Amino acid sequence: MLNRYIMEQGNIVNHKLFVKEGKTVAFSPEVLGKIQQLILRYPEGQQKSALLPILHIAQEELGGYLSVDVMDYVAGLLGIQPIEVYEVATFYSMFYLDKMGHYVIEVCRTGPCAISGGEMIMEHLRHSLGISPGETTPDGLFTLKEVECLGSCGTGPVMQVNTGYYEHLTPGRVDKILDDLRENANKDKPDDSTWVEKFC
Amino acid sequence: MGGKILLAGIEIPGIRGFDVYRANGGYAAVEKALREMTPAQVNAEVTRSGLRGRGGAGFPTGLKWSFLDRKSDKPRYLICNADESEPGTFKDRYLMHHLPHRLIEGLIISSFALGVKTCYIYIRGEFKYLVGVLEKAIAEAHHHGYLGEHILKTDFSLNIYVHPGAGAYICGEETALLESLEGKRGNPRIKPPFPAFKGLYGCPTVVNNVETLATVGPIIGMGGEEYSKLGKGKSTGTKLISACGNINNPGVYEIELGLPVEDFIYAPEYCNGIANDKYLKAVIPGGSSVPILPADLILSTAKGEKRLMSYESLSEGDFLTGTMLGSGGFIVFDEDACIVRNTWNLAHFYRHESCGQCSPCREGTGWMEKVLYKIEHGQGKMSDIDLLVRISKNIEGNTICPLGDAAAWPVASAIRHFRHEFEEHVLHPAEVLEKERRLSASFAV
């Protein structure tokens, strides 16, 4: 179930209470070194500024989503209260609070994409994956999500798979993309460079 | 100059790299500013150029810079707002992708003018691939001595860092951006105090849009006076317009302000007319937040004058018959587009993107979305249309930040100009829904 932002059945908002599993999580010494460098970009005493970049790295390195353990670990790194991390993680739509599929397919639903066929693409994906937005396929390969404007309005309809953009979509093209993704699922991630590399 | 200023050289292969950019006249403006000019002179040139904020508000950049608290002994910050998330707007992404060094150049000169030693580029998280492009450009500039300590052997030092957001439209509002940069929720701050006095970490701060800052380089290169000759009236210079929707050539175009809207829509070098030989129905000319205008009012003003792509001409007639240039996200609708569906779609966007801090926006955006959903899906009542007008009026101007206005304007303007479509949805829901179903199916082929 997707609870990243809204888990609404009718008008009942049910943000579940999360559980701290108590697992030990940690960055590798190499990544940790890079994160120390990242913190130095901000003035002394303002290390909290590095929270968003570090959460991006944490999500990528430590399981694909932000579990309570991961967030508590990040809070410890920055010397802030865990609730400050929870507040931030729940605010921003790119942070996932639950386990996601190997590929997260985010389809733009906003104005310009919608008038150029975005709704059609969403319908097509629902059918071919057999899931609704917010759900993950049983094999854990795909999670489908509906997102707001991706800033690619001139090249719509558009979807983002993990961090790569796929533009000018047609149902045929979507099928081809899905096939490619399935084929490469065991290989590296679709985007060749990681947040760690980008920031350090 | 071939009409292009900001995008000059974009067609040259390899212009994204430092060497090609440098070989084509890049960084000459930095050398001119740092070697031959004082910060005050740079400020004066920018003021003289008449440059206005390209992020949407159109506030004169020189004036904004003049507000910066220069008496404070705290460090000053320059923030480049690259959180481009306004539906219909994709110009900054294009600029950063193709000409990252033009932005870096503008940042160096602007920081020099403002006495800034640290500059952050706040880029929306979805543009992850651009982070690499910008970091590479920054590294190249460092390597060649245009960034770091004692740039060009002067006393001026500067570091630029890229900071990613994580998916929040509201962080494009400057104080929400500062909160986000400080590692907090993107809740806009209560103003006053303004960022010019208490911005990032409580220090004097200037926040400018990518396009605004990238334009500073060319202004110094050609001189503010020369730049101000371009354009029309108080809308000086050129502007990037990102065109999308039902047109033949969607894309980013650099236009001289004052170009007739009609030419922009129909000329082959720009949008090249409406796709599939259909008729023009309506245009949202400045990103989804600005009022939508029907074809007749976007092509000419209520007074019968030709409507031009400029801050003044587009807002001619205020909101009754006019709109705004905004961020330059030009969304075109053809005869088949459903205004009600689009308005609901945008209302959904604003509901999703409201930070939830102040009550009119938090409750009002959700309410409008629910009512519009009902109308669009055939369960509306006639009184709902007036209700929407009332809600939008109650949100407008009563919120902490402009997101409330941005959510209210599209709804109010759609009803103002296309009330008959809303009424049709209420009176004949079955027929309207059938028509939409057929239209949606036509995309399948």
Place this chain on the structure above:
Amino acid sequence: MFKVTIDNQQVDVEEGTTILQAARMIGGKVVPPAMCYYSKLRGSGGKCRTCLVKVAQSSAKDPRPMPKLVASCSTPVQDGMVVQNLTSPEVVEARKAIVEFLLLNHPLDCPVCDQAGECDLQDLSFRYGMEETGSEEDRREFPVTDIGDKIKLHMNRCILCYRCVYTADQLTDKRLHGVLYRGDVSEIGTFIQQAVTNNFSGNMIDVCPVGALTDKTFRFKSRVWFLNPMNAHRDCPSCSGNVTAWMFGNEIYRVTGRKNQYGELEEFICNECRFEKKDPGDWVIEGPRHIKRQSVISANHYERMKKQSVIKPIEGIMEDPE
């Protein structure tokens, strides 16, 4: 000193004073209502928008009006500023609209809400609200949760004033709850199952303007207007020990901090005083607290009316049921 005029009444205030503070110096009807601003909590205010006022003249130097209504709690005064609160129809309209927004998803469960009778939102709706709303939509619903073993959270009733978050931030060293998610589904919460146990956490109940945070030791025990609020104090090692003891006969039903005329605590009190000390023998009872005449509580004739002269003339007109 700055001269500022609010609803035609002039007052001299120091530089840096906000419009709301200036209005409170004048007192009476010119004071705009405030649902989120709390003078003792840094950073509070600006969010609920109920205190919007019109600035008809920005200052003596710049006589132009401000283009939009401004939040009086966070706008500093200028010398020669002219402000309109109730004298501006625009402000009255806007306030009506804000009340409608605040009530849009509010459950209106006053009959079963412990805050009823001392609720700022109830008072606000009574004064400024409309009799009906245009909304036919279902209201948003959250499950009821606990924040600690003594505090109940009814998120449905919350107006997201952020006061409780500031309280936890500024009174305790380790904040455990905050504002989660965003937009119209944002909520106050702890995110994970955990109890807020700090010894000053109970003050969240007192700063809450609505019935979102309530005292579990008092829930459903009595309506507040059946109780007599008495000033009481004790020797407390962790707080001042100055409280209001809410009594029925000789029993203490609940203990709260002492609130001033704007509903703000005079002093924050500790949880031991608030939750543990319900025996009258623990306290030195000083005497009844003054209650506003408009208050529902005063209907219980708990405080003797001082001015007999006011009652006398109408006595004759009133019908005698016998």
